[in-house]
Amino acid sequence: MRRRSGAGPKRANSRRRNTKTQKRRGGLKTPRLRNSSTADHRTQSDVAQLTLERAEALEREKATAEVLRVISSSPGELEPVFQAMLGNAVRICEASFGALLRFEGGAWRSAAMLGVPPAFAEFWQRGLQRPGPRTALGRVIETRRTVHIADVTTEPAYVEGEPIFVAAVNLGRFRTVLAVPMLKDNELIGVFAIYRQEVRPFSDKQIELVQNFTNQAVIAIENTRLLNELRQRTTDLSEALEQQTATSEVLRVISSSPGELGTVFQTMLVNATKVCEATFGNLTLWEGDGFRAVAVHGETAFTERRKQQPKINIVGYPTLPLARLAASKSVVHVSDFRTEQVYLERHPPTVELVEVGGARTLLCVPMLKEDNLIGAIVLYRQEVRPFTNKQIEL
Numbered sequence: 001m002r003r004r005s006g007a008g009p010k011r012a013n014s015r016r017r018n019t020k021t022q023k024r025r026g027g028l029k030t031p032r033l034r035n036s037s038t039a040d041h042r043t044q045s046d047v048a049q050l051t052l053e054r055a056e057a058l059e060r061e062k063a064t065a066e067v068l069r070v071i072s073s074s075p076g077e078l079e080p081v082f083q084a085m086l087g088n089a090v091r092i093c094e095a096s097f098g099a100l101l102r103f104e105g106g107a108w109r110s111a112a113m114l115g116v117p118p119a120f121a122e123f124w125q126r127g128l129q130r131p132g133p134r135t136a137l138g139r140v141i142e143t144r145r146t147v148h149i150a151d152v153t154t155e156p157a158y159v160e161g162e163p164i165f166v167a168a169v170n171l172g173r174f175r176t177v178l179a180v181p182m183l184k185d186n187e188l189i190g191v192f193a194i195y196r197q198e199v200r201p202f203s204d205k206q207i208e209l210v211q212n213f214t215n216q217a218v219i220a221i222e223n224t225r226l227l228n229e230l231r232q233r234t235t236d237l238s239e240a241l242e243q244q245t246a247t248s249e250v251l252r253v254i255s256s257s258p259g260e261l262g263t264v265f266q267t268m269l270v271n272a273t274k275v276c277e278a279t280f281g282n283l284t285l286w287e288g289d290g291f292r293a294v295a296v297h298g299e300t301a302f303t304e305r306r307k308q309q310p311k312i313n314i315v316g317y318p319t320l321p322l323a324r325l326a327a328s329k330s331v332v333h334v335s336d337f338r339t340e341q342v343y344l345e346r347h348p349p350t351v352e353l354v355e356v357g358g359a360r361t362l363l364c365v366p367m368l369k370e371d372n373l374i375g376a377i378v379l380y381r382q383e384v385r386p387f388t389n390k391q392i393e394l
Contacts, residue, residue, distance in 0.1 A: 077224075078111070078112075078220060078221065078224055079112060081217070081220045082100045082111060082112035082217065083112055083114060085100070085192070085213045085216065085217060086098040086099070086100060086112060086113070086114035086194075087114055088213070089192070089194050089209065089210050089213055090114055090115060090194060092206070092209060093178075093194055093202055093206040093209065093210065094196075094206075095178075095194040095195055095196055095202075096115065096174060096195055096196050096197040097113070097114060097115035097116045097117070097172075097174075097194070097195055098113070098114050098115065098116075098192075098193060098194040098195065099112070099113045099114070099116060099124070099193050099195075100112040100113075100190060100191075100192055100193075100217065101124075101137070101190055101191050101193065102189065102190045103141070103182075103188050103189055103190050103191065104128070105128075106130065107128035107129060107130045108128065108129045108130070108131070108137055108191075109124075109127070109128050109129070110124040110125065111190065116172065117171060117172050117173060119171040119172075120167065120168070120171040120172035123167050123171055129164065131162070131163075131164035132157055132162045132163075132164070134155070134156060134157035134162065135155075135157050135162055135164045135165055136149055136152075136177050136179045136193070137164065137179065137191060138157075140179050140181045140188070140191050141188060144181050144183060144186065144188060145181065146178070146179065146180045146181065146207065146211065147177075147178075147179045148177075148178050148179075148201065148202065148207065149176065149177050150176055150199060150201045151175050151176065151199045152165055152168060152169060152174070152175060152176075152177060153169060153175065168195075172195065172197075173197050174195035174196060174197050175196060175197060175198055175199045176195065176196040176198070176199055176200055176201060176202070177193060177194075177195050177196075178193065178194050178195075178202050178206075178207060178210060179191050179192075179193045180192045180193070180207075180210050180211050180214045181214070182214050182217055182218050182221075183218065184218055184221075184222060189218065189221065190217070190218075190221075192210055192213060192214040192217060194210060239275075239390060242275050243275060243390075243394050246271035246272075246274070246275050246394070247271075249267060249271060250264070250267055250268050250271060253267040261294070262294065262295070265283045265294055265295035266283075266295045266297070268283060268295070268377070269281055269282070269283045269295045269296075269297045269377065270297050272377060272379060272394065273297050273298065273379060275391070275394060276363070276379055276387060276391040276394065277381070277391075278298075278363075278379035278380060278381055278387075279298055279300065279358070279359075279380055279381055279382045280296075280297060280298020280299075280300050280302070280303050280357070280379075280380050281296075281297050281298060281377065281378055281379040281380060282295065282296055282297075282306060282377075282378045283295035283296075283375065283376075283377050283378075284312065284322075284375050284376050284377075284378065285374065285375040286326070286367075286373045286374055286375050286376070287311075289313065289314070289315050290311055290312050290313040290314050290315065290322075291311075291312040291314070291322055291375065291376060292310050292311050292312070293306050293307075293310040293311075293312065294310070294375075296310075298380075300357050300358065301356050301357060302352065302353055302356055302357025302358075302359070303357070305352070305356075312349070314326060317342060317347055319340070319341045319342040319345070320342050320347070320350070321334055321340075321342075321362055321364050321378075322364060322376060322378070325364045325366050325376055326373060329366050329368060329371065329373055330366065331363070331364065331365050331366070331392060332362075332363075332364040333362070333363055333364075333386065333387065333392070334361065334362040334363075335361055335384060335386045336360055336361065336384045337350070337353070337354050337359050337360055337361070337362055338354060338360065353380075357380070357382075358382040359380040359381075359382065360380075360381060360382060360383055360384045360385075361380070361381040361383070361384055361385055361386055361387070362378070362379070362380055362381075363378070363379045363380075363387045363391075363392065364376050364377075364378050365377050365378075365392065
């Protein structure tokens with residue numbers, strides 16, 4: 001009897017302990033399932049976020065590669081480079097439009113625009129703009145740092161009627177602006193700006209992308225400057241060589257044809273016409289009341305007429321270029337013959353020269369001996385294109 005009564009409580013205690021253990025075990029199962037579900041959700045969220053970031057990074061890399069490709073394929077051409085930069089920046093940063101502005105002499109001018117509302121674009125095309133110090137551009141000038149304004153309508157400069165901000169809101173309808181300075185050796189040369197027509201600030205990664213494009217724009221501008229300088233030096237050397245060759249040929253003809261002025265004059269005229277990129281020309285001698293053509297070069301209807309009628313009479317027509325040359329004994333350079341008074345007065349030979357010969361730009365250079373007029377070399381172009389100083393010197 002004692003054993004049974006003693007065993008009873010033990011079994012009861014054992015059952016209670018088992019029940020508690022089961023409750024504890026059962027109680028642990030539910031939290032473990034909840035934690036697993038949360039972990040799975042977090043993992044999926046993390047994967048989605050990483051996938052999105054990877055896609056964005058890949059898009060930025062593709063945009064950068066495209067800009068670099070345009071830079072390499074368009075040496076010395078800034079417009080396609082700027083348009084490629086703006087196009088990628090506006091698209092990736094989800095902007096409404098963009099602009100690249102150059103800073104020159106304390107003022108701004110538009111260098112490239114993309115998607116800018118016509119009224120706001122016309123505002124910039126009026127000429128140089130000088131925004132106030134509290135505008136985005138004014139702050140870029142002052143700080144040489146990126147300026148990011150979430151809502152321009154909350155800016156004191158807009159509230160007080162700053163023209164640039166008022167035009168921005170009224171004409172461009174933009175609210176959020178990002179302006180990144182273009183710096184060369186800490187010298188401000190421009191700004192890369194993108195705009196949103198709603199209040200929505202740009203993200204740090206979007207700002208970083210525009211800053212990268214800005215750096216590339218500075219490199220493209222500098223490369224273009226160096227390339228243009230190299231091209232100009234090459235052109236100058238080529239022109240100098242061509243001029244030296246022409247001069248040598250004339251000197252050779254002079255030395256090899258003593259007393260044969262016709263050959264010398266023709267050689268001079270042919271070389272002058274070729275090197276100065278003229279269409280036709282005359283070499284004339286002064287006869288007191290006019291000029292006589294002793295050498296003619298160029299295949300035009302007017303040159304054929306000049307060969308048949310070599311005398312050029314200037315009496316009574318003081319506005320004729322050759323008459324002005326005779327009076328001043330100096331170079332006469334006419335950019336457009338159609339604007340000359342002698343043409344507007346319908347001087348018959350001049351009308352024939354312009355309308356039959358097609359002459360538009362004219363260069364008359366006097367031949368002088370001890371300040372005495374001997375003659376003139378006259379060159380014509382059939383398009384409006386003034387001669388350069390080097391060509392006049394030649």
